[in-house]
Amino acid sequence: QVQLVESGGGLVQAGGSLRLSCGTSGRAFSWYVMAWFREAPGKEREFVAHISLSGGSSYYAESVKGRFTISRDNAKNTVYLQMNSLKPEDTAVYYCAARKFSGSAYRHEYEYWGQGTQVTVSS
Numbered sequence: 001q002v003q004l005v006e007s008g009g010g011l012v013q014a015g016g017s018l019r020l021s022c023g024t025s026g027r028a029f030s031w032y033v034m035a036w037f038r039e040a041p042g043k044e045r046e047f048v049a050h051i052s053l054s055g056g057s058s059y060y061a062e063s064v065k066g067r068f069t070i071s072r073d074n075a076k077n078t079v080y081l082q083m084n085s086l087k088p089e090d091t092a093v094y095y096c097a098a099r100k101f102s103g104s105a106y107r108h109e110y111e112y113w114g115q116g117t118q119v120t121v122s123s
Helices: none
Strands: 003-007 010-013 018-025 032-039 046-051 058-060 068-073 078-083 092-100 117-122
Touching: 003 092, 018 032, 018 092, 018 117, 032 068, 032 078, 046 068, 046 078, 058 068, 078 092
Parallel strands: 010 117
Antiparallel strands: 003 018, 018 078, 032 046, 032 092, 046 058, 068 078, 092 117
């Protein structure tokens, strides 16, 4: 069982930055591909980014490419999402998720989810 706990959300002005963290309990963090998704009010949960087991490769949604960076520290059992140049349309609850071995942009393919952290970007 993998338990995920996000932190780092908050209120920021457009153009600002935030860094989200997602810590895990349980074993074998390095066996899991980690991802970030987000869910805005009235919209479906959407893919943001995922990162490989070693952290050597990552993949981003077009809407965040060049502004967000996903990274992981396997020694600390933590995955991060650095968000720069934030826009009001980035406002959402951000969730981290985990699945074994290979990355995916499809939410139904992820086994484990955190409780989410709110990010609000004011204009």
